[in-house]
Amino acid sequence: xxxxxxxxxxxxxxxxxxxxxxxxxxxxxxxxxxxxxxxxxxxxxxxxxxxxxxxxxxxxxxxxxxxxxxxxxxxxxxxxxxxxxxxxxxxxxxxxxxxxxxxxxxxxxxxxxxxxxxxxxxxxxxxxxxxxxxxxxxxxxxxxxxxxxxxxxxxxxxxxxxxxxxxxxxxxxxxxxxxxxx
Amino acid sequence: xxxxxxxxxxxxxxxxxxxxxxxxxxxxxxxxxxxxxxxxxxxxxxxxxxxxxxxxxxxxxxxxxxxxxxxxxxxxxxxxxxxxxxxxxxxxxxxxxxxxxxxxxxxxxxxxxxxxxxxxxxxxxxxxxxxxxxxxxxxxxxxxxxxxxxxxxxxxxxxxxxxxxxxxxxxxxxxxxxxxxxxxxxxxxxxxxxxxxxxxxxxxxxxxxxxxxxxxxxxxxxxxxxxxxxxxxxxxxxxxxxxxxxxxxxxxxxxxxxxxxxxxxxxxxxxxxxxxxxxxxxxxxxxxxxxxxxxxxxxxxxxxxxxxxxxxxxxxxxxxxxxxxxxxxxxxxxxxxxxxxxxxxxxxxxxxxxxxxxxxxxxxxxxxxxxxxxxxxxxxxxxxxxxxxxxxxxxxxxxxxxxxxxxxxxxxxxxxxxxxxxxxxxxxxxxxxxxxxxxxxxxxxxxxxxxxxxxxxxxxxxxxxxxxxxxxxxxxxxxxxxxxxxxxxxxxxxxxxxxxxxxxxxxxxxxxxxxxxxxxxxxxxxxxxxxxxxxxxxxxxxxxxxxxxxxxxxxxxxxxxxxxxxxxxxx
Numbered sequence: 072x073x074x075x076x077x078x079x080x081x082x083x084x085x086x087x088x089x090x091x092x093x094x095x096x097x098x099x100x101x102x103x104x105x106x107x108x109x110x111x112x113x114x115x116x117x118x119x120x121x122x123x124x125x126x127x128x129x130x131x132x133x134x135x136x137x138x139x140x141x142x143x144x145x146x147x148x149x150x151x152x153x154x155x156x157x158x159x160x161x162x163x164x165x166x167x168x169x170x171x172x173x174x175x176x177x178x179x180x181x182x183x184x185x186x187x188x189x190x191x192x193x194x195x196x197x198x199x200x201x202x203x204x205x206x207x208x209x210x211x212x213x214x215x216x217x218x219x220x221x222x223x224x225x226x227x228x229x230x231x232x233x234x235x236x237x238x239x240x241x242x243x244x245x246x247x248x249x250x251x252x253x
Numbered sequence: 254x255x256x257x258x259x260x261x262x263x264x265x266x267x268x269x270x271x272x273x274x275x276x277x278x279x280x281x282x283x284x285x286x287x288x289x290x291x292x293x294x295x296x297x298x299x300x301x302x303x304x305x306x307x308x309x310x311x312x313x314x315x316x317x318x319x320x321x322x323x324x325x326x327x328x329x330x331x332x333x334x335x336x337x338x339x340x341x342x343x344x345x346x347x348x349x350x351x352x353x354x355x356x357x358x359x360x361x362x363x364x365x366x367x368x369x370x371x372x373x374x375x376x377x378x379x380x381x382x383x384x385x386x387x388x389x390x391x392x393x394x395x396x397x398x399x400x401x402x403x404x405x406x407x408x409x410x411x412x413x414x415x416x417x418x419x420x421x422x423x424x425x426x427x428x429x430x431x432x433x434x435x436x437x438x439x440x441x442x443x444x445x446x447x448x449x450x451x452x453x454x455x456x457x458x459x460x461x462x463x464x465x466x467x468x469x470x471x472x473x474x475x476x477x478x479x480x481x482x483x484x485x486x487x488x489x490x491x492x493x494x495x496x497x498x499x500x501x502x503x504x505x506x507x508x509x510x511x512x513x514x515x516x517x518x519x520x521x522x523x524x525x526x527x528x529x530x531x532x533x534x535x536x537x538x539x540x541x542x543x544x545x546x547x548x549x550x551x552x553x554x555x556x557x558x559x560x561x562x563x564x565x566x567x568x569x570x571x572x573x574x575x576x577x578x579x580x581x582x583x584x585x586x587x588x589x590x591x592x593x594x595x596x597x598x599x600x601x602x603x604x605x606x607x608x609x610x611x612x613x614x615x616x617x618x619x620x621x622x623x624x625x626x627x628x629x630x631x632x633x634x635x636x637x638x639x640x641x642x643x644x645x646x647x648x649x650x651x652x653x654x655x656x657x658x659x660x661x662x663x664x665x666x667x668x669x670x671x672x673x674x675x676x677x678x679x680x681x682x683x684x685x686x687x688x689x690x691x692x693x694x695x696x697x698x699x700x701x702x703x704x705x706x707x708x709x710x711x712x713x714x715x716x717x718x719x720x721x722x723x724x725x726x727x728x729x730x731x732x733x734x735x736x737x738x739x740x741x742x743x744x745x746x747x748x749x750x751x752x753x754x755x756x757x758x759x760x761x762x763x764x765x766x767x768x769x770x771x772x773x774x775x776x777x778x779x780x781x782x783x784x785x786x787x788x789x790x791x792x793x794x795x796x797x798x799x800x801x802x803x804x805x806x807x808x809x810x811x812x813x814x815x816x817x818x819x820x821x822x823x824x
Contacts, residue, residue, distance in 0.1 A: 122660055122661065123660045123661070123664070123665075124664075124665050125661060125662055125665065127662055127665065127666075131665075143318075143319075144319065144320075144322070147319065147324045147325065147326075148319050148322045148323075148324055148325055149325060150325060151325075185660055185661050188660045189659070189660060192658055192659070210660075214657075214668070215320065216320075217665075217668065218668055219314050219315055219320045220315055221313070221315045223668075223669075224313065224314060224315060227668070227669040228653070228669060228671070230313065230314060231617075232311065232313060232488065232490075233486045233488055234486065234487045234488065234617040234618055235486045235487060235617070236487055236616065236617035237440055237441075237487045237615070237616075237617040237618060237619045237620070238615060238616040238617055239440070239441040239442060239443040239444075239446075239615055239619065240441075240443065240444055240613055240615075241613060241614045241615050241616035242612065242613065243611065243612055243613060243614045243673055244612070246611070246654070246672040246673050247671060247672060247673070248614065248616070248671065248673075250616075
């Protein structure tokens with residue numbers, strides 16, 4: 072019986088500290104179980120996550136170490152073929168920013184970075200499957216890590232471990248709950 | 254071999270032995286100890302103590318290393334159990350890993366197991382419906398399997414008995430095909446489920462959408478508080494083990510109750526190799542156990558033995574219990590032991606969008622999961638080109654609306670939006686399957702497990718009847734959803750292997766005739782009267798209702814009978 076999977080699939084729900092392979096000054100490449108990520112690539116993915124979930128008056132991707140989460144999940148929970156596509160796409164990424172702005176993502180302004188990422192969400196961008204897989208991997212896991220972070224689940228959409236109620240008829244007006252949630 | 258000196262044998266002698274500690278074994282232990290029998294409960298896995306051994310129960314989502322997902326290496330090493338919906342980071346420690354306990358699949362069969370005290374009662378979906386005479390008279394009316402040796406009236410009082418103790422929430426719906434029970438208040442249908450219920454009632458004679466009946470303490474009675482359990486808190490994290498004892502599990506309910514009697518000896522890490530049959534006495538005298546820690550073989554003795562190892566493992570134990578008298582397995586003069594295995598057909602589901610009902614959502618979580626459509630096909634008479642029928646799980650839900658496109662500040666703010674999106678409704682098929690001699694389990698002639706016990710070979714498959722039923726479910730539910738005005742209806746069939754329903758039954762079926770069945774109407778082996786089988790193995794047919802409640806009722810009834818027979822000196 073599986074009544075809730077469908078609901079869970081719809082709901083964007085939940086973050087915390089993530090252990091990561093260390094990189095040292097002498098060896099700035101991070102060695103994961105299934106791939107290595109150079110220092111520049113770490114910076115790229117960190118900047119992408121921050122562009123997706125920027126720091127505002129609330130924590131952003133860097134504050135929540137979503138780079139760490141993205142890489143851990145890609146390393147430990149993705150299938151081999153998805154990891155391969157992700158790494159190939161990562162390798163091709165500079166070509167996109169070069170073509171759009173003739174510089175690296177690191178050198179792009181905030182607006183330019185947003186434009187680069189948004190270009191992946193256009194249907195006719197002509198990007199390779201691997202590039203798309205890389206972008207979707209970073210985006211999906213950044214959002215997943217954000218919405219499943221302690222911050223998000225205690226301050227934004229509060230997760231209740233013990234609801235203590237099921238109200239089957241919960242009044243809604245103009246799309247919003249009439250009573251304050253929780 | 255065991256040390257057979259007399260003092261030691263005395264220490265290893267009990268009034269009763271219960272093999273298995275799950276859904277039905279827990280009940281056997283509770284009933285037998287409650288009647289004063291010194292009882293040994295054997296569990297092949299480790300102990301799982303209520304509260305103490307639920308390591309994930311109070312973890313927040315962000316406290317899981319992979320936020321609930323199962324790492325790839327574990328998934329790939331365990332393709333069978335990985336297909337189970339509940340095999341997630343929060344509960345995977347309660348499931349048997351493929352490589353730990355191999356079995357042989359002649360045809361694909363996903364055998365989902367929980368080897369620990371409490372068994373799968375920790376993990377079940379907690380849906381509890383009584384079976385009716387439309388089920389118990391089914392084989393006789395429709396000409397399959399053999400006639401059940403009991404009728405609803407025989408089991409009805411025992412349903413009441415177990416329901417009062419376990420705590421079943423539900424509504425008295427007054428349906429002949431789904432008899433009412435001793436209910437705690439139901440979890441109500443929400444706005445869309447209620448609308449669909451009303452619509453179906455008006456448009457379809459004999460079809461009903463009711464609140465799902467489930468083993469949750471919506472409002473506990475004293476008997477539940479006495480078990481140390483309390484009101485369900487609607488966490489819907491049941492598979493982790495419940496700190497409130499809000500749902501029924503052997504761990505929260507029957508096993509501690511039996512321990513409290515002072516009459517129960519619980520022995521985990523005890524794989525049962527076989528039941529010992531005494532040729533002179535003409536009955537079983539005990540159970541041969543392998544201690545999984547010491548690898549030692551130890552014999553335990555008792556006057557009666559309850560076999561509750563879960564359906565297929567019960568078959569394995571009986572098949573492996575050979576003697577001069579029973580060369581083909583205990584009680585298997587008929588040759589039917591291991592045969593007529595059946596399951597539930599879960600091979601289709603349907604989903605749709607629902608327009609309207611914007612003034613309502615739900616708040617909190619529903620442990621019952623939503624609604625239930627009792628079987629409406631071929632109930633009162635045969636009316637389709639397939640035998641029997643199906644029940645449907647049903648649930649409607651509405652979450653917040655979130656836009657996945659975009660990046661940056663607005664996108665981020667949008668993720669925190671609390672504006673409700675549309676309603677969705679979904680249903681899944683739960684069909685009865687027909688037990689057949691060609692769906693069977695047997696012992697692999699050469700391969701053995703770590704303990705020297707033969708591997709179980711499973712040969713179970715769907716048939717034409719199942720495919721016709723699947724087609725009918727898709728047609729009928731599509732029509733009912735269309736008629737109700739639901740949009741974007743998508744029905745899907747799947748090719749999930751039998752077993753993933755986790756409702757495997759039969760192999761040691763009950764019947765009137767020892768020539769065609771293993772057990773009599775008291776779940777007693779026809780030809781070895783001090784052995785009782787009261788788990789899924791005993792089922793003559795499968796109904797389409799969930800089976801656990803029926804196992805509980807059969808177990809309590811058989812225990813009562815067994816003790817009265819002991820008192821009369823008959824066994």
